[in-house]
Amino acid sequence: MVGLEHYLILSAVLFSIGLYGALAKRNAIIILMSIELMLNAVNIAMVAFSRYIVPLMLTGQVFAIFVMVVAAAEVAVGLAIIIAIYRHHDTIDATKIDLMKW
Amino acid sequence: MGVSVAFWVLASIAVLAALSVVLVRDVFRAALSLILCFLMVAGLYITLSADFLAAVQILIYVGAISVLIILAIMLTREVQQGSPSNRFRLPAFFVAVLFFAGIGYAMLNTPWQISSTPPLEPTTPAIAGLLFGPGGFILPVEIAPVLLLAAIIGAIVLVREK
Numbered sequence: 001m002v003g004l005e006h007y008l009i010l011s012a013v014l015f016s017i018g019l020y021g022a023l024a025k026r027n028a029i030i031i032l033m034s035i036e037l038m039l040n041a042v043n044i045a046m047v048a049f050s051r052y053i054v055p056l057m058l059t060g061q062v063f064a065i066f067v068m069v070v071a072a073a074e075v076a077v078g079l080a081i082i083i084a085i086y087r088h089h090d091t092i093d094a095t096k097i098d099l100m101k102w
Numbered sequence: 103m104g105v106s107v108a109f110w111v112l113a114s115i116a117v118l119a120a121l122s123v124v125l126v127r128d129v130f131r132a133a134l135s136l137i138l139c140f141l142m143v144a145g146l147y148i149t150l151s152a153d154f155l156a157a158v159q160i161l162i163y164v165g166a167i168s169v170l171i172i173l174a175i176m177l178t179r180e181v182q183q184g185s186p187s188n189r190f191r192l193p194a195f196f197v198a199v200l201f202f203a204g205i206g207y208a209m210l211n212t213p214w215q216i217s218s219t220p221p222l223e224p225t226t227p228a229i230a231g232l233l234f235g236p237g238g239f240i241l242p243v244e245i246a247p248v249l250l251l252a253a254i255i256g257a258i259v260l261v262r263e264k
Contacts (some may be wrong), residue, residue: 002109004216007150008209010113014120014139016202021124023194027185029129029174033136036167037120040143043155051150053214055221061155062232062239068162069246073253075167079174080260086178095188 007048014041028082028092032075039071108149116142127184129175137168151221154229 014037021034043064050060086092119139123132140163147156222228232238 002106002149004214005210006109006113007146009206010117010146012202012205012209013117015205016198017117017120017124019201020194020198023197024187024191025124025185026188027129029171029178030124030132030185033123033132033171036136036163036171037123037139040140040163043159044143044146047147047150047152047155051152051221052216055217055219056228058222058225058228058232061152061225061229064152064155065158065229065233066239066242066246068158069250072162072167073249075170076253076257077260079170080257082174083177084260092178 004048004052007052008045011041011045011048014038014044026093026095028085028094028097029079031094032078032082035078036071036075039067043067105149108145112142112145112149116146127186129185130172132185133168133171133175136171137164140164140168151223151225153224154226 018034018037018041021037022031025031025034046060046064046067048060050058050064054060082092085097089097091097116139119135119142122135123139126132126135140159144156144159144164147153147159233243234240
């Protein structure tokens with residue numbers, strides 16, 4: 001029987017994979033994709049909490065909807081920033097974009 | 103029983119797809135694996151009896167966000183260079199493993215108060231009541247369009263030709 005812990009561990013696995021991708025990758029688009037993975041992992045955890053702990057309140061599902069709204073806004077602005085940087089520098093390699101580094 | 107089988111199949115495919123997002127060299131294939139992972143997460147929502155959320159997941163993530171990501175990959179020329187790692191590859195791996203160990207320990211050792219009530223089905227009227235009804239989340243619902251509008255205007259301003 002699948003319980004709350006299964007979903008939580010799955011969410012932790014997906015979040016850790018996304019964390020590794022966001023920290024270790026050089027392509028800015030891959031970093032953005034890893035962040036999307038992490039947001040999805042958090043959504044799984046919230047829906048699982050909502051299903052197993054307060055099955056009649058659905059608060060977790062409402063939070064997941066707001067996370068999706070923020071993720072949509074974030075990916076639109078993030079990709080716009082990446083394309084603007086690509087126009088200026090001809091690269092989206094995150095190790096070479098060091099304009100604000102001292 | 104059927105839910106267990108569905109969970110294990112969906113979860114294993116989702117983890118494999120997520121791994122290939124960060125391990126595959128081809129950026130475009132990584133994007134396709136990400137879409138597969140989003141689809142599997144939608145299936146997981148169905149096993150959690152969150153039907154409305156599964157539909158929203160497919161509409162927003164599989165429909166819109168993946169199209170945006172593929173568009174950005176096509177607009178930049180990094181496809182040929184693949185998806186190399188930076189020099190923090192090993193530290194990043196250890197950070198991820200440590201994070202997983204810590205959060206997994208916390209998750210498995212917390213005494214969750216599992217409710218034995220069967221889940222609400224269908225969820226759409228209840229979510230609508232929570233979002234728009236009295237005592238619900240009407241203020242965040244009002245703020246979310248402002249955020250989306252700001253994001254749209256910001257994206258247009260950022261990519262506009264000078």
